[in-house]
Amino acid sequence: EIDTDIPVYAYRKDKKLIFPTGQFTTTLTTGSLLYGIKAGHVKKILQVACYRKDNIFHDYVDYFYNKRLEYRAAKNPAFAYVCKLLLNSLYGKFGQKTSRLIHSGKNGKVKDVRRLIVDYKTHKKSIHQVFFGLETITAQGEQEAVNSVPAISAHVTDYARLYLWKLIEAADIKNCFYCDTDSLIVNEKGINNLAAFKDIDRLGWLKVEATTCRVDIRGAKNYTFGEEVRIKGIPRKAKRNKSGSFSYPVFPSMIGE
Numbered sequence: 001e002i003d004t005d006i007p008v009y010a011y012r013k014d015k016k017l018i019f020p021t022g023q024f025t026t027t028l029t030t031g032s033l034l035y036g037i038k039a040g041h042v043k044k045i046l047q048v049a050c051y052r053k054d055n056i057f058h059d060y061v062d063y064f065y066n067k068r069l070e071y072r073a074a075k076n077p078a079f080a081y082v083c084k085l086l087l088n089s090l091y092g093k094f095g096q097k098t099s100r101l102i103h104s105g106k107n108g109k110v111k112d113v114r115r116l117i118v119d120y121k122t123h124k125k126s127i128h129q130v131f132f133g134l135e136t137i138t139a140q141g142e143q144e145a146v147n148s149v150p151a152i153s154a155h156v157t158d159y160a161r162l163y164l165w166k167l168i169e170a171a172d173i174k175n176c177f178y179c180d181t182d183s184l185i186v187n188e189k190g191i192n193n194l195a196a197f198k199d200i201d202r203l204g205w206l207k208v209e210a211t212t213c214r215v216d217i218r219g220a221k222n223y224t225f226g227e228e229v230r231i232k233g234i235p236r237k238a239k240r241n242k243s244g245s246f247s248y249p250v251f252p253s254m255i256g257e
Helices: 030-039 058-073 077-093 150-171 188-193
Strands: 002-004 011-013 016-018 022-024 097-106 113-118 125-131 134-144 176-180 183-186 215-219 222-225 228-231
Touching: 002 030, 030 150, 058 077, 077 150, 150 176, 150 183, 150 188, 176 215, 183 188
Parallel strands: none
Antiparallel strands: 002 022, 011 016, 097 134, 113 125, 125 134, 176 183, 215 222, 222 228
16 A cells, blocks of 8 residues: 655556556555655555566676677667667566457458457457458457566566656656656756766666657657657658548558557
8 A cells, every 4th residue: 555745656547557646555566665665655565476586687688788789889770779679578578468369260252451349348459350361350468478477577667667767856857748668858957967877878878869849748658759740559650641540551460469
């Protein structure tokens, strides 16, 4: 049970992750739990799950981060980007849910189609797809994958959020307009306050991606920074239609997501 005046503890409401203040009950991993106890925000612990801990990603991260620096120095952006993807994506695999194939068969009567189906009662999602005459219906993310260990992914994201909060405090929350998984949009005073955290070649440190005099923030993962429009799920090269919708090519797999 939490009683906090700062928005640092994650809480899931209506399938959305929010960071409220006040009194609520939530699940914390090691980092946030220790932070909350030290700050006096944790009022009561209801259940505990214990795990043996180890620094399981050290060698993996050390290898690929140094490789990324090598490729960057050799002016090989493609390989440097592959290393970045490998670094960023591994931890999520431990918390991944697997899709479930509901239907598979031939359908030569329908043109290639791909559509998202959302059950209005349960809000569960499935993908209906006809591709080269093969029809599939796949339930999305319903079951925990065989080799998943959600505690690993939860700890990684929690430590990342705590570090992001540390940066917000360093910048001063009054100077922060927006934050995402690994980024902040701050004003000039905020960026000056973060000078000690900037180093493009150090793992986990900051670099200035861009500057602008105009930012339009419409919601989470939905904003315009200068001339660049960023909306989750919409590629940057997507074409905006008069109706406000977007068009872009999609190359679906044969089975699903």
